[in-house]
Amino acid sequence: MEQIDEGTYQVTLHEIVTLEITPIEVNPDFIAASLDGTTLTSPVGPNPVFKFTVIKAPPLTHFVMFEASFPGAPPEARFDVEVSGSEGGNFMFSIAKADGVHDPVVRFRVT
Secondary structure, X not given: OEEEEOOEEEEOOOOEEEEEEEEEOOOHHHEEEEEOXXXXXXXXXXXXXXXXXXXXXXXXXXXXXXXXXXXXXXXXXXXXXXXXXXOOOEEEEEEEOXXXXXXXXXXXXXX
C-alpha cells in the first residue's frame, strides 16, 4: 500500500487492508465504517478494527466511509485511524470533534 494523497491509497488485488481505530476521549462505539456501501464489522475488543480484502480489479477503487459522532465528548476528542496493508505501508489520520467533517471517505485505488 502506498499513500497517493490525503484520503487516497494505492493497493493491489487481494491485499488485506486493516483500519485500526484508537478513540481519544470518546467512546469507541461512536464510530462506524462501510466498504462500498456495506457495513464493516469489528471483532469484539477494546477498540474497533475493520479489515477487508481488495477484490476489485485494476483500475477500480474501493471506498470506505467512516461515520463518527462525539456525544458528550470534550472539544479535544478524536479517533485516530491507522491504515495498513498486508503488502506494506502504515499511515495515520484523525477524525476530530473539532473537524468540520465527521464522515470522511477514504479511497483505495487498485493497481
